[in-house]
Amino acid sequence: MLKKIVCFLLSIFILSSCGVTFPKETLEQDAVKLIKEETQKDTSVYRYGSTLYLDVCFEDLVTNDARKISAIYDTLQKIVSTVVRIPLSSDADIKFVVVSAFDPNYQTLLRLFENVDDIKKYANQYISREDYSERQLMEFEGPDRTKGIIENKYDITEEEYVARLIISQLNNGVRTNPFLAKLVQALELRFSRVENNIFYFAISKNIDNEEVKKILKMMLETEILKDIQKYKLFSVKSAILRDEENNIIFSIPVKV
Amino acid sequence: MRKIKMFFMDNWGKMTIALLTVLLIVAFAYLLMRLDSYARSTMLASIPMYILMGAIQAIVFVGAYMFFFSGGFSKLKKNKVNSSKVNVKFTDVIGFENAKKEAMEVVDIIKDSSRVKKIGGKLVKGILLMGPPGCGKTLLAKAIATEAKMPFISIAGSEFVEVFVGVGASRVRKLFKQARKLAYTEGSCIVFIDEIDVIGRGRTFSYMGGGEETNSTQNQLLVEMDGLESTGQNIIVIAATNANEGVLDKALLRPGRFDRKIQITLPTLEEREDIFKYYLGKIKSGDDINVRKLASGTKFKSPAEIENIVKEAALISTRNKKQFVDMEDLSLAMDRVNLGLETSLTMTKEEKEMTAYHEAGHAVAVYLLHPTDEIFKATIRSRGGALGFVYHTPKEELHNQNREQMLATVMVALGGYVAEKIKYGTTSTGVSSDFRHAMSVANSMVWNFGMGTRGFVGDFTAIPKDCMSSKLKEELNTETMEIMNTCLNKVNECLTKEWAIVEDLAQEMLKKEELTYAEVDQIFVKHGKSKVISDKEYISIKDSSDKEKSENKAEIQKAEEIIKEEQKEVKAEEAKKQD
Numbered sequence: 001m002l003k004k005i006v007c008f009l010l011s012i013f014i015l016s017s018c019g020v021t022f023p024k025e026t027l028e029q030d031a032v033k034l035i036k037e038e039t040q041k042d043t044s045v046y047r048y049g050s051t052l053y054l055d056v057c058f059e060d061l062v063t064n065d066a067r068k069i070s071a072i073y074d075t076l077q078k079i080v081s082t083v084v085r086i087p088l089s090s091d092a093d094i095k096f097v098v099v100s101a102f103d104p105n106y107q108t109l110l111r112l113f114e115n116v117d118d119i120k121k122y123a124n125q126y127i128s129r130e131d132y133s134e135r136q137l138m139e140f141e142g143p144d145r146t147k148g149i150i151e152n153k154y155d156i157t158e159e160e161y162v163a164r165l166i167i168s169q170l171n172n173g174v175r176t177n178p179f180l181a182k183l184v185q186a187l188e189l190r191f192s193r194v195e196n197n198i199f200y201f202a203i204s205k206n207i208d209n210e211e212v213k214k215i216l217k218m219m220l221e222t223e224i225l226k227d228i229q230k231y232k233l234f235s236v237k238s239a240i241l242r243d244e245e246n247n248i249i250f251s252i253p254v255k256v
Numbered sequence: 257m258r259k260i261k262m263f264f265m266d267n268w269g270k271m272t273i274a275l276l277t278v279l280l281i282v283a284f285a286y287l288l289m290r291l292d293s294y295a296r297s298t299m300l301a302s303i304p305m306y307i308l309m310g311a312i313q314a315i316v317f318v319g320a321y322m323f324f325f326s327g328g329f330s331k332l333k334k335n336k337v338n339s340s341k342v343n344v345k346f347t348d349v350i351g352f353e354n355a356k357k358e359a360m361e362v363v364d365i366i367k368d369s370s371r372v373k374k375i376g377g378k379l380v381k382g383i384l385l386m387g388p389p390g391c392g393k394t395l396l397a398k399a400i401a402t403e404a405k406m407p408f409i410s411i412a413g414s415e416f417v418e419v420f421v422g423v424g425a426s427r428v429r430k431l432f433k434q435a436r437k438l439a440y441t442e443g444s445c446i447v448f449i450d451e452i453d454v455i456g457r458g459r460t461f462s463y464m465g466g467g468e469e470t471n472s473t474q475n476q477l478l479v480e481m482d483g484l485e486s487t488g489q490n491i492i493v494i495a496a497t498n499a500n501e502g503v504l505d506k507a508l509l510r511p512g513r514f515d516r517k518i519q520i521t522l523p524t525l526e527e528r529e530d531i532f533k534y535y536l537g538k539i540k541s542g543d544d545i546n547v548r549k550l551a552s553g554t555k556f557k558s559p560a561e562i563e564n565i566v567k568e569a570a571l572i573s574t575r576n577k578k579q580f581v582d583m584e585d586l587s588l589a590m591d592r593v594n595l596g597l598e599t600s601l602t603m604t605k606e607e608k609e610m611t612a613y614h615e616a617g618h619a620v621a622v623y624l625l626h627p628t629d630e631i632f633k634a635t636i637r638s639r640g641g642a643l644g645f646v647y648h649t650p651k652e653e654l655h656n657q658n659r660e661q662m663l664a665t666v667m668v669a670l671g672g673y674v675a676e677k678i679k680y681g682t683t684s685t686g687v688s689s690d691f692r693h694a695m696s697v698a699n700s701m702v703w704n705f706g707m708g709t710r711g712f713v714g715d716f717t718a719i720p721k722d723c724m725s726s727k728l729k730e731e732l733n734t735e736t737m738e739i740m741n742t743c744l745n746k747v748n749e750c751l752t753k754e755w756a757i758v759e760d761l762a763q764e765m766l767k768k769e770e771l772t773y774a775e776v777d778q779i780f781v782k783h784g785k786s787k788v789i790s791d792k793e794y795i796s797i798k799d800s801s802d803k804e805k806s807e808n809k810a811e812i813q814k815a816e817e818i819i820k821e822e823q824k825e826v827k828a829e830e831a832k833k834q835d
Contacts, residue, residue: 002274006281020293088294123298 024092027052031086038082039075049155050095054083061103061110076101080112087116088123096156102146109146113137113168115161135230137161137168159194162231166223166239167191167201173219184212189220192242199224199239206243216241217250224254259441266437344398350534351527351559352392355385355518359396362516363404366444366492381481382493382513384452386501387520390560393496396520397448400494407438408446413454416473424455424473432480435491444490452495456504474505482512522558525551531559535566540580549773550586553632553649565589587633587772594647595639603643609766610676611636611643614686616761617675618646618668620754621747623780626664628654631777634761635770643686644765659707662697666743667750669694674747675758698739708735757783 022030031045031054046053056079060068080099087094097114115135122132141149167189174181174188187207192200201220207213224239241249264271288296346356362380365372372379385393401408411431416424431447439445459471481493493514501509501517508514523531528551536545554562566581568589573581591598603611619634629648636644648668657665673687706713716724716732751758760779765771 002278006278010281010285022292085292085294089292 020089020091022086022090022092024090027086027090027092031083034086035079035082039078041075041079043079046153047092047094048153050093051154051156052083052087052094052097053153054079054097054099055150056099056101058101058103059105061101062106062108072101076110076112080114084114084116084119088120095158096161098156100150102150107143107146109139109141109149111139111141111149113139113156113161113164131230134169135165137165138172139164139168157194158231159197159199159233159236160191162227162233162236163194163199163201163239164191166199166220166227169223169227170219180215184215185209187212187216189216189241197235197237199236201239201241203241203243203249206245207249213250217252221252224252228254262437262441344395344402346399346403349392349395349399350530351523352396352520355396355520356399358516358518359383359400360403362492363400366404366406366446366490379490380492380516382495383516383518384504384509384514385494385496385518385520387498388522388558389498390558391520391522392559393520394450396518397450397494397496401446401448404446406444406446407442408448409435409438410448410450413449413451413456416455422472425476428473428476428480432491439490444492447491447493449493449495451497452508453497453499453503456495456497456508457499458503458505459507474508478507478513522556523562525555528554528557528562531562532566535563536581539566539570542580542582544583545581545586546583549583549632550590552630552651553590553647555649561593565593568592591633591635591639591647595642595645597639599638599640601638601643603638607643608636609762610680610684611686612762612765613675613679613758614672614684615644615646615765616758617671617673617747617751618690619671619761619776620675620751620758621668621671622646622648623776624750624754624785625667625747626661628661629664629668631773633770633772634765634776636765637769642689659701662701662705662707663739663743665697666694666739667747669697670740670744670747671751674744674751675762678748678751678755678758694740694743695736698736698743701739702732702735708732709738710735754783754785757785 022034028045028047031052032043035041035043035045035054035056041056044055046055056076058072058075061072063069076099080097083097083099087097095116097116099112099114100109101112102109115137118127118132118135121127122129127135170189174184185205188204190202190204192202194200207216220239220241224236228234228236236254238254239252241251243249288299291299346360349356362383365379385396387393397410401410409431416427435445435447455473455477459474495514497504509517529547532547532550532554536547550565554565557565565586566589569581569585572588572592573585576585578585615634615636619631622629622631626648628650630651632647632649634644634646638644654661669690672690673683676683676687701707702712703716706715710731712728712732712735716728757780760782761771761776764775764779768775
């Protein structure tokens with residue numbers, strides 16, 4: 001009798017484990033509902049190909065109150081950790097998740113990009129915590145570009161993701177290292193596009209100093225090589241940095 | 257109701273574990289279903305590894321715990337016998353009618369103990385089956401198990417013996433605990449201990465205060481059978497042993513423990529006939545089989561040995577590609593069982609001839625001089641170290657030997673020596689075993705049975721040798737030699753007179769190597785000597801003796817009736833006188 005009960009229960013939960021929690025047909029609605037349950041925040045979710053966009057509004061995003069910033073970051077962290085569950089437990093083929101937190105008062109935007117493959121690797125301990133933290137992609141945008149970015153949603157490719165990651169890592173490095181920031185005069189790199197396996201980057205202002213160019217080139221070269229090897233993106237031929245007038249500042253051929 | 261109660265008492269632990277397991281599985285299934293599919297898949301993928309790790313831990317830690325704390329070395333194997341599977345009835349047990357009658361009585365009492373209790377009597381606590389090996393003690397126990405239809409626990413005495421001290425007593429406690437449980441649920445229980453002499457021998461106590469390990473086992477058995485707490489439980493212990501009563505401890509044999517002792521002896525002539533018929537009935541056998549002859553040729557054989565003979569005969573028959581077992585196969589089987597395999601000794605012609613005359617001497621001595629024995633077989637084929645032998649058995653079942661029979665035994669033993677002496681003027685070393693046998697019989701006649709002629713009566717072996725005078729020893733030895741010489745002279749006289757028969761027998765044995773009783777008898781008949789009674793004559797003798805017995809019975813009844821009538825008449829006269 002006991003054997004029959006055990007077999008029955010085993011068959012129930014094996015069968016129940018066959019279905020996905022977030023089917024692709026109702027993905028967006030489920031995502032909105034889940035985030036509302038978990039974080040009590042209203043969000044908008046959009047899916048473009050294999051990219052899932054999530055827009056959330058924070059009215060106090062621009063503040064110098066440390067407690068508010070901390071609370072916002074906690075909520076954002078919760079949103080990110082909730083939303084990354086969705087592609088893992090769904091039959092929709094989602095590779096990237098983009099969480100956009102914007103402040104409508106100041107039209108500022110913080111975007112967090114999550115690579116679903118990286119999340120799986122980290123969950124299954126294929127990559128270390130340090131490696132995973134190096135793959136964090138954050139972008140900050142000001143009022144001039146926020147509206148365009150929010151409205152312009154599309155399916156992100158892996159090359160674009162890697163290119164954005166390179167830029168994000170470099171910008172983070174500059175932000176966090178005051179000496180570097182002083183040296184490069186608080187320059188900010190931007191992602192432009194990926195075309196014919198060539199990374200096109202732009203810079204926030206013109207560079208006069210050759211030393212700065214040299215440093216930037218060196219940093220970019222290192223970062224490109226590291227990330228290309230990490231993601232095995234060996235088709236990339238080169239990376240080109242242009243200025244505001246679209247002049248090429250330098251070009252880095254990629255040799256792996 | 258009691259069964260249900262006992263079931264819960266015995267299995268509460270298992271039931272609790274089972275219930276908890278079911279609850280855990282249900283909870284696990286429910287919670288797993290509530291997880292996201294990714295987490296669920298991850299969990300399910302890791303379950304086999306968890307199960308493997310759990311199993312390894314269980315084997316190493318839980319298994320060791322179960323072994324050491326749930327019985328360990330003193331754990332008893334499951335030994336409850338299912339009576340329906342044993343299926344041996346009293347009708348399948350042949351022979352020892354008295355023992356069967358006792359056993360049937362015990363079974364009746366066990367089945368309906370209320371009758372005994374009404375009178376105020378007590379149930380039999382223990383029954384001891386004693387007898388030589390292969391007589392049917394275990395078979396009788398099986399029959400009791402089948403007929404009683406009670407729970408029956410079987411265990412061998414050797415199962416109580418273990419390397420570690422105290423394990424035997426522990427096993428006895430466990431056995432009786434199991435028996436008490438069965439008695440509680442079923443009414444009563446039978447415990448059968450085979451070969452009880454392993455633990456039932458007289459207890460030994462050393463001066464140091466200790467004793468053998470079996471002492472503690474036996475003490476526990478004594479206490480369980482009739483100790484302080486053993487009242488009111490319907491447990492009957494049946495034990496079987498080959499040993500004598502004297503070997504077993506007196507405390508075990510006292511009333512209240514093994515108060516019934518059933519002797520299971522070797523079968524009588526009639527019983528052997530029945531046993532042969534029973535086993536021959538199980539195989540294909542021919543019509544020429546003389547069961548009476550077989551029975552008379554297997555004196556002192558146990559039923560197991562008789563079964564072995566029949567089995568061996570079937571194998572011999574199969575080997576010879578026969579369709580059924582005949583008398584020849586049975587005869588060969590008896591030779592095989594009694595003397596072992598035929599050995600292939602290459603004898604010279606002279607050796608063979610000497611052996612033939614030697615055996616012929618024995619055969620003629622048996623035939624003409626022995627009052628009770630008849631020849632079963634005479635052969636010069638070597639078996640078990642002997643170059644030849646004459647196999648002779650008493651015609652009927654005898655339990656005592658008189659002087660004439662013992663003298664005849666000596667004469668038969670000397671027959672071979674005399675034949676060799678007459679034929680060749682010399683003898684061989686082949687007479688050594690015959691002399692040993694003859695000397696021992698003659699010696700026991702004088703020293704043990706007072707059968708000498710000089711008036712020395714008594715068992716002189718009871719006197720210690722150093723208390724006996726050398727004169728008395730000499731006298732007794734002289735008397736022994738006198739017997740030997742007297743017998744020798746008689747045999748010499750007989751064989752010289754009937755030398756023609758010896759010659760014929762010897763030549764026939766050289767030709768055929770083996771002679772059956774019929775062939776031997778034929779030679780004697782040819783020379784005008786016949787001693788063997790035919791089957792017809794046997795049956796008529798038996799019939800006449802049965803007839804005599806029935807006639808005697810009728811006469812006795814008649815006499816009793818006459819006496820009753822006379823008594824009535826006497827009473828009537830007395831009554832008249834009083835009036």
